[in-house]
Amino acid sequence: MTTHAESQTHPETYYAGAYWGPRRESPESCAQRAAVFLNQLAACDPLLANWNKIPKPRGKGRKTPLMPPDLPALTEAFRRGVNREPGGPAIEHLGLMVSAYNDGLPKELVSVDMTCGSYAQNSSANVCVLSLPSKGESAERLLTASVLTDVTRSMALAWEPDWAVALSHAHRDLQDGEDKADPWLGWVTYLPSQRGTVPPLPAPVRIEPVEDRGTLIILTPERFTVANPEHLALARQVRELLARAGLMRSAAS
Template sequence: MAEPYTLGAYWGPRASSADENAARLAGFLGDVADTGPMLSGWRPKADSRSVSAVTVEADQADQADQASLSQLLKAGRNRRDVGGEVVEELGYAEALYAAPVPDRLMTALVEVWDPDWCTWISSRLRRAQQVRPGKAQVGWLTWVHADLSDLGGPAGVQPLAAGSLLRLGDSPGAVATDDVSAPATLLGAGRNT
């Protein structure tokens, strides 16, 4: 079985409505739609693909479709166990799946969502780093608002938007836990102790 990966964009406190985030999500889906047929239609994540019957067509992610994306985001809000109130500080979350096209996805995440950092990371690398909450985690691909051009070692660094895209090797499965040590130290992620 293949190792699971997460492609995520993260930022600190930033108030925005479900409608504003739906507009960003529609822009993101539109940006990656022409990357390949596997990215032209997205489905809300479910326990099985048969349960995930509603497809969000990226090429139709216009103003009319933003209402359904807004509903999708609102439905994915984290709620308190007692009372069911929305946990505002956790923002909006919805998992979507599709086949990865790494560079295009990272570029779209950075340009559309304007995060503090993004990473394409395996569960194994996430566990190995034990990063403090709010700090960047280093994965196969990691983007940060910083100049990492002086970083040596096995990492490849290229400028992207107002930051740097760090690439550790040719494939996500080939990244050893030791490969993330130097970049994690440079980013000040540190380990929980």
């Protein structure tokens, strides 16, 4: 677990992720969702507009651009992304995975991992995780409430997840004792409508609809950090209000 002192010594690193349970989908369906996501991601920031497929095994094979999204190429990428033991048959129920990286400078390298189509029961293997830069001009642009709200909205619209979040690894670590099937509460959190209605929340929290699908909860207009005790207190208060509304569990004591 990251301590407050450590977070002050080492800058917090951030990411965004969408998570959903068993949902059997074809390579074509996964490719269509990925295309929507990559196109919407490109509109969030220029750094998120160029992607190359990471070959399997990693580090071998030539660079394969994924932008602009080409559905046949993406479909083939997901088809080849099936899990399998070396030399063995495809393990289809574990889903299809495509990973990609941007074509930027070393300090601005970001990656995205997309696993879609898993129908393994008692599993939340379907996931889309976007890494984010930790320092430099790109980090200053991306690590803002407005950009991460757009990124999380893109995940919600493309993947239709059970929940999605943008947060720091340090803030995630503080919630690691909680049920992994339960949403983490992040700087930005998406909850679909079927979970229930988001109650009124205290300032400076902002609530935004995502079409008719769900709600985004943005905790603070400035960068949320575990080094700020007021931010942590606000997160605990908001989580308790969401728990009372039946949208997630109370924070671990």
